[in-house]
Amino acid sequence: MAQIIAPQIIRENRTVLDFGGSLMWVVCILLALAIIHFSCAAGSATGYVGDICSRGLDVWDYLGLICCAPLYLLVIIFFSTGLRIW
Secondary structure (H helix, E strand, O other): OOOOOOOOOOOOOOOOOOOHHHHHHHHHHHHHHHHHHHHHHHOOOOHHHHHHHHHOOOHHHHHHHHHOHHHHHHHHHHOOOOOOOO
16 A cells, blocks of 8 residues: 655744835835925926926826836936926
8 A cells, every 4th residue: 555655844933024025116105205295395396296296196196106106206207307306
């Protein structure tokens, strides 16, 4: 008769913190909002951020922040000519 050998299960009690993608997403959202806020407050916003300051955040801006935060941050940086936050 064939004998069935059960595999040995080794249990390790380790705590692993993996913030990789989600932390980057949150940082991109916070950076985008900080750039918008401080540029509008300083009165130096031009380009895309200047448009956001004049009309406020709309649905597409919120979707950009939630769905495509790193890309949205790059759009804010590249399409805002003369971006200064001081």
